[in-house]
Amino acid sequence: MAICPVCEMEVEEKKARGTSIYQEKPFYFCSKACKKKFDESPENYFKEEEKDA
Numbered sequence: 332m333a334i335c336p337v338c339e340m341e342v343e344e345k346k347a348r349g350t351s352i353y354q355e356k357p358f359y360f361c362s363k364a365c366k367k368k369f370d371e372s373p374e375n376y377f378k379e380e381e382k383d384a
């Protein structure tokens with residue numbers, strides 16, 4: 332199971348609406364809209380899971 336980096340929903344890789352490779356890692360998206368947002372500014376979503384608890 333992957334996590335959509337935009338909305339943080341769980342995404343099954345096989346059912347992903349889109350994928351992007353960023354910094355040589357694959358990302359899976361729950362929707363085309365999420366993929367589009369990510370592609371426009373991937374750095375916004377690339378925070379290496381460092382979050383407020």
Ligand SMILES: [Zn+2]
Pocket residue numbers: 335336337338339340360361362365
């Ligand atoms: Zn999403």
